[in-house]
Amino acid sequence: xxxxxxxxxxxxxxxxxxxxFTANDRLNFQVKKGEIFGFLGANGAGKTTAIKILxxxxxxxxxxxxxxxxxxxxxxEKIKRNIGYMSQKFSLYExxxxxxxxxxxxxxxxxxxxxIREKTGFFLKKLDLEKSGDTVxxxxxxxxxxxxxxxxxxxxxxxxxFLDEPTGGxxxxxxxxxxxxxxxxxxxxxxxxxxxxxxxEAEYCDRVSIMVDGKIEALDTPGNLKExxxxxxxxxxxxxxxxxx
Amino acid sequence: MKRFWSFVIxxxxxxxxxxxxxxxxFGLPVTLILIFGYVIRSEIKDAxxxxxxxxxxxxxxxxxxxxLASDYFNLVENVQNxxxxxxxxxxxxxxxxxxxxxxxARKLEQNGEASIQLxxxxxxxxxxxxxxNYTRAIIFDYMNELxxxxxxxxxxxxxxxxxxxxxxxxxxMFVPGTMALILMLxxxxxxxxxxVREKEMGTMEVLLVSPLKPAQIILGKVTPYVTLSxxxxxxxxxxxxxxxxxxxxxSVFLLLAECMLFILLALSLGLLISTLTSxxxxxxxxxxxxxxxxxxxxSGFIFPVENMPEILQWLSVIVPPKYFIIIIKDIMLKxxxxxxxxxxxxxxxxxxxxxxxxxxxxxxxxxD
Numbered sequence: 001x002x003x004x005x006x007x008x009x010x011x012x013x014x015x016x017x018x019x020x021f022t023a024n025d026r027l028n029f030q031v032k033k034g035e036i037f038g039f040l041g042a043n044g045a046g047k048t049t050a051i052k053i054l055x056x057x058x059x060x061x062x063x064x065x066x067x068x069x070x071x072x073x074x075x076x077e078k079i080k081r082n083i084g085y086m087s088q089k090f091s092l093y094e095x096x097x098x099x100x101x102x103x104x105x106x107x108x109x110x111x112x113x114x115x116i117r118e119k120t121g122f123f124l125k126k127l128d129l130e131k132s133g134d135t136v137x138x139x140x141x142x143x144x145x146x147x148x149x150x151x152x153x154x155x156x157x158x159x160x161x162f163l164d165e166p167t168g169g170x171x172x173x174x175x176x177x178x179x180x181x182x183x184x185x186x187x188x189x190x191x192x193x194x195x196x197x198x199x200x201e202a203e204y205c206d207r208v209s210i211m212v213d214g215k216i217e218a219l220d221t222p223g224n225l226k227e228x229x230x231x232x233x234x235x236x237x238x239x240x241x242x243x244x245x
Numbered sequence: 246m247k248r249f250w251s252f253v254i255x256x257x258x259x260x261x262x263x264x265x266x267x268x269x270x271f272g273l274p275v276t277l278i279l280i281f282g283y284v285i286r287s288e289i290k291d292a293x294x295x296x297x298x299x300x301x302x303x304x305x306x307x308x309x310x311x312x313l314a315s316d317y318f319n320l321v322e323n324v325q326n327x328x329x330x331x332x333x334x335x336x337x338x339x340x341x342x343x344x345x346x347x348x349x350a351r352k353l354e355q356n357g358e359a360s361i362q363l364x365x366x367x368x369x370x371x372x373x374x375x376x377x378n379y380t381r382a383i384i385f386d387y388m389n390e391l392x393x394x395x396x397x398x399x400x401x402x403x404x405x406x407x408x409x410x411x412x413x414x415x416x417x418m419f420v421p422g423t424m425a426l427i428l429m430l431x432x433x434x435x436x437x438x439x440x441v442r443e444k445e446m447g448t449m450e451v452l453l454v455s456p457l458k459p460a461q462i463i464l465g466k467v468t469p470y471v472t473l474s475x476x477x478x479x480x481x482x483x484x485x486x487x488x489x490x491x492x493x494x495x496s497v498f499l500l501l502a503e504c505m506l507f508i509l510l511a512l513s514l515g516l517l518i519s520t521l522t523s524x525x526x527x528x529x530x531x532x533x534x535x536x537x538x539x540x541x542x543x544s545g546f547i548f549p550v551e552n553m554p555e556i557l558q559w560l561s562v563i564v565p566p567k568y569f570i571i572i573i574k575d576i577m578l579k580x581x582x583x584x585x586x587x588x589x590x591x592x593x594x595x596x597x598x599x600x601x602x603x604x605x606x607x608x609x610x611x612x613d
Contacts, residue, residue, distance in 0.1 A: 055454045077456060085454040089447025095262045096255065107251025108455050136262075162454075 006033040008160055008191045014063035016049050023049040025214040036192045038202050041211030042242055047195050051162055056080050068159040084153035088165035092149050094138040109156035123151040143174035154185055163194040179204050199235035210241050217241050252465030274427045274477045281419040282489045292376050295333055295342045297324035302350035311387055317379050334366050341365045341376045353399050360402035377405040420485035421573035422546030425566035429511050429540050432474045434532040436515030440466055441528040467512045478504040494580025506593050507569045513600035520607035540566045568592050
């Protein structure tokens with residue numbers, strides 16, 4: 001277990017309202033640099049809203065929020081430059097080749113051509129896809145696409161990478177490999193902010209927060225949470241919290 | 246700039262990798278212009294005519310024979326009474342009735358001038374025009390022969406009169422009309438589809454999270470289509486000019502500038518549509534029904550606005566291609582300059598501004 005000290009995300013009383021509906025109700029949490037932070041909650045609990053605010057897509061209604069040291073009200077452009085993002089929908093271009101996808105995303109993050117080439121080579125080698133660099137993405141299996149999408153999300157060395165249900169629809173073996181990649185990324189100092197529906201994945205996180213109806217109901221390490229609720233697995237923690245309502 | 250170019254290059258990959266897109270972009274304009282061109286310019290052969298010849302002298306007989314000796318005309322009826330003309334047209338067989346003056350030869354000799362009236366059924370404006378032109382050419386030929394050794398040239402006046410559509414509007418509009426249609430299709434339809442595709446695929450989310458500004462995303466999206474639309478506009482003008490002899494009397498620069506303006510208008514419409522929907526299919530249907538149909542039906546491209554019921558005439562006021570077609574026709578066919586088309590140009594600029602403002606508003610609402 002590494003020792004995390006520096007805060008990379010600080011949210012203080014984050015509120016987001018849509019008309020009368022409160023999607024995020026006074027969220028308070030900190031994410032440490034290099035941590036794998038699990039952001040859990042049932043569908044409609046407000047996870048996606050919070051992520052969109054942290055990514056600089058939406059403005060919060062109120063609250064003090066800093067991401068990578070930048071303010072979400074005034075410095076959204078700087079935030080965007082320092083984060084990576086991979087959505088639950090698959091997010092590379094199917095009609096572009098693997099290399100072209102790397103080149104495009106590298107380009108929009110203003111990476112230099114040499115760096116793009118180097119990173120492309122590095123990730124292709126790591127994923128054992130060196131021969132497929134010029135293959136059109138649509139003919140690559142889903143599991144690999146997912147890993148490619150993740151690689152591309154971190155190719156510009158962001159400070160934080162947001163993963164919104166990254167392993168949806170992927171087989172267990174690939175999921176395991178995917179989590180190996182997440183560990184490696186966190187080990188290299190990139191903070192990982194991940195949402196998931198798989199409770200076994202929640203066990204892999206350093207800390208998890210569980211949202212219920214727009215509020216954070218629990219936030220701790222998986223071990224502490226299980227102890228607190230006196231249960232065996234994160235799955236049971238989750239169900240206990242959701243039932244409370 | 247690097248971001249922007251990465252984006253544009255990516256867009257070009259999308260376009261050149263998709264056969265259907267390519268076909269719409271390049272196959273369609275050429276096909277459409279050739280189809281419209283040939284349908285409208287079809288040669289006439291054995292057009293049915295009737296002749297009313299009250300004078301029945303040497304010259305009128307000569308002219309009649311000369312007309313019928315060509316392959317172009319086929320005599321259906323010798324009209325006995327001028328009152329019959331309307332009934333003959335109503336039967337729908339006869340395309341043109343040639344009406345000689347009474348005492349034709351005598352008048353020609355005494356006054357040096359006699360006239361022939363060419364009455365054509367202009368409900369089919371295009372054929373009417375062709376038939377009348379052919380007839381005039383033959384009469385003109387005959388006149389030249391008569392005058393060859395004559396010191397006092399004689400004048401045979403062939404006066405065309407169109408019935409049912411007297412002003413002949415709607416003919417020879419195929420180049421401006423097709424141009425409007427194609428620019429609408431390429432710019433609006435393709436842009437809206439390509440933006441909506443990003444939404445559907447989930448890549449739009451990634452683009453929005455990236456440091457790209459919304460304006461950069463939009464500019465990157467439309468730049469390739471502006472380029473391709475301009476290429477298309479030029480292709481159509483060239484095809485019209487070299488294949489169909491449609492003249493360009495006015496300034497080529499002004500013509501291209503107006504094309505550019507219309508492309509921008511179509512793009513802003515495409516943008517607006519893309520903010521309204523998030524499925525490619527819906528984008529396509531909205532484009533087809535709200536853009537293509539009015540362009541074909543209400544712009545005056547095929548059916549003259551003047552002949553429409555009043556309600557449709559009012560509707561046509563808000564159809565952008567209507568103004569574009571007027572501008573292009575004026576520049577190409579009449580050779581006029583900005584001083585004649587500034588009103589229409591202003592309307593187009595106004596519409597473009599409104600559409601752009603609307604779509605920016607919509608885009609922002611989606612973001613916040």
